[in-house]
Amino acid sequence: MVGSALALALQDSGLEVLLLDGSALSVKPFDAEAAFEPRVSALSAASQRILERLGVWDGIVQRRSSPYTDMHVWDGSGTGQIHFSASSVHADVLGHIVENRVVQDALLERLHDCDLGLLANARLEQMRRSGDDWLLTLADGRSLRAPLVIAADGANSAVRRLTGVATREWDYLHHAIVTSVRCTQAHRKTAWQRFTDHGPLAFLPLERDGQQDWCSIVWSTTPSEAERLMALDDVAFCAELERAFEGRLGEVISADPRLCVPLRQRHAKRYVAQGLALIGDAAHTIHPLAGQGVNLGFLDAAVLAQVLLQAHERGESLADVKVLSRYERRRMPHNLALMAAMEGFERLFQADPLPLRWLRNTGLKVVERMPEAKALFVREALGLTGDLPALAKP
Numbered sequence: 001m002v003g004s005a006l007a008l009a010l011q012d013s014g015l016e017v018l019l020l021d022g023s024a025l026s027v028k029p030f031d032a033e034a035a036f037e038p039r040v041s042a043l044s045a046a047s048q049r050i051l052e053r054l055g056v057w058d059g060i061v062q063r064r065s066s067p068y069t070d071m072h073v074w075d076g077s078g079t080g081q082i083h084f085s086a087s088s089v090h091a092d093v094l095g096h097i098v099e100n101r102v103v104q105d106a107l108l109e110r111l112h113d114c115d116l117g118l119l120a121n122a123r124l125e126q127m128r129r130s131g132d133d134w135l136l137t138l139a140d141g142r143s144l145r146a147p148l149v150i151a152a153d154g155a156n157s158a159v160r161r162l163t164g165v166a167t168r169e170w171d172y173l174h175h176a177i178v179t180s181v182r183c184t185q186a187h188r189k190t191a192w193q194r195f196t197d198h199g200p201l202a203f204l205p206l207e208r209d210g211q212q213d214w215c216s217i218v219w220s221t222t223p224s225e226a227e228r229l230m231a232l233d234d235v236a237f238c239a240e241l242e243r244a245f246e247g248r249l250g251e252v253i254s255a256d257p258r259l260c261v262p263l264r265q266r267h268a269k270r271y272v273a274q275g276l277a278l279i280g281d282a283a284h285t286i287h288p289l290a291g292q293g294v295n296l297g298f299l300d301a302a303v304l305a306q307v308l309l310q311a312h313e314r315g316e317s318l319a320d321v322k323v324l325s326r327y328e329r330r331r332m333p334h335n336l337a338l339m340a341a342m343e344g345f346e347r348l349f350q351a352d353p354l355p356l357r358w359l360r361n362t363g364l365k366v367v368e369r370m371p372e373a374k375a376l377f378v379r380e381a382l383g384l385t386g387d388l389p390a391l392a393k394p
């Protein structure tokens with residue numbers, strides 16, 4: 001998703017761009033009746049703007065997207081709760097839940113329509129410096145030479161490993177179970193999140209033909225609990241899920257096949273080196289409770305594109321680490337701040353000692369009564385604040 005967005009942002013620049021990916025890069029015909037894909041993203045208003053300007057958003061809406069206007073968060077072991085709404089900041093929506101496959105297909109459709117180079121089924125295996133260039137070797141033996149390589153190859157980035165970029169990593173000791181479920185009550189375009197004793201449980205609203213009875217769930221829990229839940233049959237899983245969610249949307253009547261993903265936070269110590277830049281999950285992975293991973297990635301892509309286009313106009317060398325550092329200086333503090341906030345949040349909600357439980361419960365209640373503080377949070381979540389790149393500016 002992030003690499004494709006960057007490539008599109010560089011179209012018509014006169015730069016010679018080649019996007020290579022280990023997958024087939026083919027667009028699947030969209031079937032409106034098909035089951036929901038288990039992997040979804042909550043796209044912020046800032047991401048929507050970037051995708052609109054890249055000519056991708058219409059392709060998403062024509063396929064399938066689910067706008068949500070409200071968010072409800074509560075502490076499962078207390079009475080603290082908080083409610084956010086788009087109307088509090090005079091916005092129409094807080095964001096859209098979109099299947100990752102839909103985002104990828106809409107991006108790919110645009111990529112196939114423009115004159116950027118695409119290399120499918122190109123799995124990178126080796127990479128080393130050769131003079132001022134990188135020499136890349138693919139799994140099928142082909143090799144390529146490039147002065148600038150941008151790594152958008154995800155959480156287990158091969159580029160990051162092959163170039164020896166160090167990371168700080170820590171295990172959340174959590175696995176996330178993801179799937180789509182059907183409930184007896186409508187989700188009312190609301191994203192729901194309950195903090196359970198084992199970790200956060202999110203119900204994200206999905207819409208098909210105007211029906212509001214499906215949700216995508218992200219259930220973060222301990223590895224042993226995840227193993228137990230994954231082994232349950234569908235009926236028992238739905239019953240456990242309904243109990244963990246306090247039946248807020250009535251009965252959970254069916255669940256699609258489940259995926260279980262180990263959660264690990266990673267942050268590259270540097271995003272750039274001579275002839276190299278890391279963007280998206282290759283640079284940072286964050287707990288999904290924030291729903292921000294790909295949103296941060298799209299902002300990385302928009303900032304890096306702006307830095308490269310400006311440098312190109314000025315006739316500077318795009319591979320120069322001094323040029324690439326402009327991207328790192330803008331994005332790293334923002335990404336680190338959000339990751340630290342999520343880490344603190346996650347720890348606070350995992351904490352068992354009574355004073356911390358009291359703190360989070362009281363904190364939720366206090367903030368709930370502070371409309372200005374809530375509006376600030378909503379603006380931040382919409383991506384309407386801070387140092388926005390041109391592609392994301394209102």
Ligand SMILES: Cc1cc2nc3c(=O)[nH]c(=O)nc-3n(C[C@H](O)[C@H](O)[C@H](O)COP(=O)(O)OP(=O)(O)OC[C@H]3O[C@@H](n4cnc5c(N)ncnc54)[C@H](O)[C@@H]3O)c2cc1C
Pocket residue numbers: 001002003020021022023040041042043122123124125152153154155157158176178218261279280281282288290291292293294295296297
């Ligand atoms: C349970 C869960 C829920 C989440 N929910 C949200 C959410 O609500 N909102 C949100 O914003 N984010 C969410 N995220 C995070 C989001 O999914 C990621 O941030 C996003 O997928 C990262 O996109 P990316 O393009 O950087 O990397 P990826 O999507 O991982 O893409 C990497 C690409 O690199 C290619 N590749 C990899 N290795 C090689 C190689 N060696 N050679 C060639 N190609 C290669 C792959 O084929 C792929 O196309 C969630 C994550 C999880 C685990």
